[in-house]
Amino acid sequence: MNYKGLIYLGSCGIHHRPIEAYTKEEIGHWEGDTIWGKNRKGGILTFTERASGFELAAILKKKLQTM
Numbered sequence: 001m002n003y004k005g006l007i008y009l010g011s012c013g014i015h016h017r018p019i020e021a022y023t024k025e026e027i028g029h030w031e032g033d034t035i036w037g038k039n040r041k042g043g044i045l046t047f048t049e050r051a052s053g054f055e056l057a058a059i060l061k062k063k064l065q066t067m
Contacts, residue, residue, distance in 0.1 A: 024051040034060070 021029035029050045036043040043060040 021050055027051045036060075 017029070020026045027049060030047050031050055032047045034043060034045050041062055045058045045060055047056040
């Protein structure tokens with residue numbers, strides 16, 4: 001596999017979240033998601049802080065081929 005251009009953010013799967021992320025007792029646990037439109041010509045990238053509900057979003061122009 002070619003990993004050129006990929007960024008590792010130290011993320012983990014949902015089933016590996018600490019208990020504090022589920023109970024929302026402390027700030028600092030983020031959840032990210034990517035939504036792609038038809039033919040991946042554009043999309044939206046979102047990050048949500050779980051305790052406060054603070055949302056960051058960005059518009060994606062097109063999906064780059066990384067593999």
